[in-house]
Amino acid sequence: MALQRTFSIIKPDATKRNLTGKIVAKFEEAGLRVVASKRIHLSKAQAGEFYAVHAERPFYDELCEFMASAPIVAQVLEGEDAIAKNREVMGATNPADAAPGTIRAEFAESVGENSVHGSDAPETAAVEIAYFFSGLELVG
Ligand code: CMP
Numbered sequence: 001m002a003l004q005r006t007f008s009i010i011k012p013d014a015t016k017r018n019l020t021g022k023i024v025a026k027f028e029e030a031g032l033r034v035v036a037s038k039r040i041h042l043s044k045a046q047a048g049e050f051y052a053v054h055a056e057r058p059f060y061d062e063l064c065e066f067m068a069s070a071p072i073v074a075q076v077l078e079g080e081d082a083i084a085k086n087r088e089v090m091g092a093t094n095p096a097d098a099a100p101g102t103i104r105a106e107f108a109e110s111v112g113e114n115s116v117h118g119s120d121a122p123e124t125a126a127v128e129i130a131y132f133f134s135g136l137e138l139v140g
Contacts, residue, residue, distance in 0.1 A: 004082040005035065005138070006119045007128035012070035013113035015039070020073055023116060026103050027077055030089045035140045036076040036133050044068040050131060059112060066112060074132040078140055083125055086118040 010023050024034060042050070047067035054060050077086055091102025095114060098105035108114040119125035129138075 003078060003080065004122070004125075005076055005078045005129065006082040006086045006125045007117075007132070008075045008077050008086060008119075009117040010073035010075070011113070011115055011117060012066060012072060013109050014107060014115040015073060016070045017107075019107055019115070023103055023107065024075075026089055027075075027086070030079075030085055032077040032079040032082055032085060032089070033140070034075050035078045036129075036138045037073060038075075038132065038137075039071050039073050040132075041071045042068050050128070062112060076129055076133060076138055083119055083122065087120070090116050090118050 008027070010020055014020065014023060020039075027034065044064050044067075047064040048055070048060075051060065051063055051067070054063065057063075079085055089103060091098030091104035091108075093104070093114060094111040095104045095108035096111075098108065103116050104114050108116075119128050
């Protein structure tokens with residue numbers, strides 16, 4: 001497997017609790033390299049655009065409110081098999097199902113406030129990276 005890039009968000013529940021460094025350490029310990037990073041405060045409309053694929057879900061409005069409730073840290077992670085590796089390090093969406101030692105098992109508060117987002121496929125990674133970063137901002 002060649003080097004791959006994936007997109008990650010450290011969510012408001014984690015930035016509010018000052019967990020950014022602890023979460024980045026988990027990525028780095030797993031062999032993922034941060035090749036782009038920015039801390040930003042999304043508007044609810046921007047959060048809605050990013051999560052448009054979930055627009056029909058019952059939790060969509062709550063998700064957009066939450067993602068706009070405090071700063072996030074948007075990042076691009078690079079490594080061997082980075083998409084799968086990042087999903088492994090994050091753990092299951094619902095922290096109640098997340099394996100011990102994963103980010104969500106250790107830090108997430110609920111299925112909604114689950115500390116991190118990660119791309120689920122190469123196509124979504126490309127779209128999500130381009131939503132937040134220009135090519136010039138990706139520095140391997
Ligand atoms: P994420 O990986 O960012 O992708 C979509 C997000 O929707 C997910 O993480 C959760 O934060 C959120 N989500 C998924 N299921 C639920 C749910 N049942 N209730 C509230 N939020 C949810």
